Amino acid sequence: MAGELEPGRDGARPIFEGFPKLKFPSVVVVAPPTQSAPIPTPKQYLQYIFNADDWEDFTVEWVHELGMWSGRPYVRVQRMGGAGDRGADVAACLTPQGTAGEWHCYQCKHYVKPLGQADAFPEMVKIFTAKVLGKYELPTRYIFVAPRIGTTLDRLLLNPPQLKEEFFTAWDDADSKLGTKLTPDVRESVGKLARVTDFSMFEAPNLDEILELHAATQHHARRFPQQLKPRPAADPAPPDQRAYEAVYVRKLLDAYNEKHGFDLETLQQARENGKVNRHLTRQREAFFHAEALRLFARDSVPDATYDALESDLYDVVIEIEDRDYDLGHDRMDAVLDAAMVHQPNQHNILAPVVKKKDLMGLCHHLANDDRLTWCKEGMQ
Structure with missing residues (x-):
């Protein structure tokens, strides 16, 4: 029976409607x-x-x-x-x-x-x-x-x-x-x-x-306690915004607008703006670098292994994100700085393949999942 590709960012594996997924215990794989x-x-x-x-x-x-x-x-x-x-x-x-x-x-x-x-x-x-x-x-x-x-x-x-x-x-x-x-x-x-x-x-x-x-x-x-297969190089960020980027890109635009007094509403407007284009480009590159790590982990280890990596980073940066800042851009900068000096748990088998750009990108993944927010004015 032919299957359709799963939509969104997990589009590599076939999903078959009506077929229950076999349950396996999820564990963190150590090196x-x-x-x-x-x-x-x-x-x-x-x-x-x-x-x-x-x-x-x-x-x-x-x-x-x-x-x-x-x-x-x-x-x-x-x-x-x-x-x-x-x-x-x-x-x-x-x-x-x-x-x-x-x-x-x-x-x-x-x-x-x-x-x-x-x-x-x-x-x-x-x-x-x-x-x-x-x-x-x-x-x-x-x-x-x-x-x-x-x-x-x-x-x-x-x-x-x-x-x-x-x-x-x-x-x-x-x-x-x-x-x-x-x-x-x-x-x-x-x-x-x-x-x-x-x-x-x-x-x-x-x-x-x-x-x-x-x-x-x-x-x-x-x-089998073997070293992981080599991690492939990450693909560059696509020129056009993907549907699943909407949340973190919106949060980036909010931070740019608050800091510079802009009224940016779309990714394309930000890309055409000389003050924010380079910063935006780096953040999208980091997001897709982390996305490549997620897909590599999905195909290599049980989900809990990647989840542990992300949770360890979140436990560090949430303390930084929760502080008071004059601007949302300042909050984002502080979180990204903390992420770049974070050392993943060396017992996690994924740790040796994690790069600084992955850690930055994981912050935007957390923002995309509404676990981090840069501009908090007016939030309950």
Whole structure:
């Protein structure tokens, strides 16, 4: 299902009407400690440090992102693992009918050894059995999610007819343990269902593919204590005022008008005024520099990490803003001066990428959110 771009300043990600957003705990990501020993890579964390619960949580994050960027976002992503999961650790549903409609099954297996046929075939029996017993509809995709996939199983998954042949060789073996705990009638029905099923539904992405997509999420920095990816250069301020600049630009114009006795009403009028044009240009550059920081943080870390950075600055400058001044311009200057000497909390992973211009721009973001105001005359 195609999505529309979110309006306003968050226009980079698709938003899909009617699809609930998956909730994740929001935390502040701290910088990894400085140490002589190398920090494990994300791949090493997944293979050697994560436990089964960590692996399932990681899979939910990856699956949610996979749905968002696939063009057919999941209506719901539900962790199902545990006793009675009927062969589905994570259910990703494409319709409001959930597992009674079209859905994808993600089976999480976090073993030290590579996942092989002896591990996969019993799980395949479970999902066929769930359909026979009316617990789920058969998923249209069944994805094994494991740190390592055995070479033979990997090759079989690339050749669905051969995978099916190997499955039934094991199923029909006189000493087979597949489905032996089922009643004879149910086992017969499971076999019949499997024989008419296209085994291309079974697949297994490799770990590098999984990590590449997960790295595009906010959760990656929280999961793996690595340094942030390089921050891209900020784009220059656009020539024309954006709709979401209205509040802080109005406050700038009020400060200019009060100080100089002007009657500026628009950004264009201020840009044509020699006394304020240079100052205005610097403030808009700072605003969009901070906007670039916000977007970088949004795509790199959980929201609380950026919020903590902004809140720390606010706690400093609000004390300056709340003092008495003859002019609103003086109040703004004092706040910007305090912002430029402010040192972000060095435990916050974003601190190393924050520049002085970001801190100035964050003040205008706070003004844009009506948390700071320069000209207070007449305010209640």
